Amino acid sequence: MVLWSNLLWDLLDVTIYSCLGIILMLLGNFLIDLIIPCSFPEEIKKGNKSIGFVSAGINIGVGLLLRAAISSPSSTSAIQESFYSGLISSLIYFAVGIIFFMLGYIVIRILNRQYNINDEVGNGNTAAGIMVAGIFIGLAVVISGVIV
Numbered sequence: 169m170v171l172w173s174n175l176l177w178d179l180l181d182v183t184i185y186s187c188l189g190i191i192l193m194l195l196g197n198f199l200i201d202l203i204i205p206c207s208f209p210e211e212i213k214k215g216n217k218s219i220g221f222v223s224a225g226i227n228i229g230v231g232l233l234l235r236a237a238i239s240s241p242s243s244t245s246a247i248q249e250s251f252y253s254g255l256i257s258s259l260i261y262f263a264v265g266i267i268f269f270m271l272g273y274i275v276i277r278i279l280n281r282q283y284n285i286n287d288e289v290g291n292g293n294t295a296a297g298i299m300v301a302g303i304f305i306g307l308a309v310v311i312s313g314v315i316v
Contacts, residue, residue, distance in 0.1 A: 189234050192262045193227045199266050206290040218289045218297030225301025229308030236312030237261040265311050272303045
């Protein structure tokens with residue numbers, strides 16, 4: 169009976185964190201869309217692969233951040249985090265990650281003088297989209313390494 173009870177609680181955790189992940193991925197796309205001067209939904213409808221890669225990078229990055237926040241204890245001792253503490257740390261690290269995604273994009277946009285990254289991404293340059301996705305995923309890996 170205890171096994172089924174634990175399984176049901178685990179399934180509830182999976183459901184809640186999955187729903188949270190979907191919501192935060194959508195929110196992350198919305199927030200990043202604010203700094204890239206094109207509409208993600210419109211560009212996706214047009215088949216802009218660059219925006220597809222950027223969006224994928226955001227989603228992978230958010231997923232990495234949430235995984236690290238969920239699996240990491242909130243202190244250096246090996247105590248088990250409470251469910252609510254896990255939710256709160258997930259939201260905090262999501263916010264930190266998105267802020268650094270935005271800062272990373274802005275820094276690349278300012279420092280890179282060979283081409284305009286906004287124009288390249290907006291015009292569907294796949295290489296530019298992959299580069300931006302790589303920045304987001306790389307930052308998520310670095311941040312998640314600090315969390316764990």
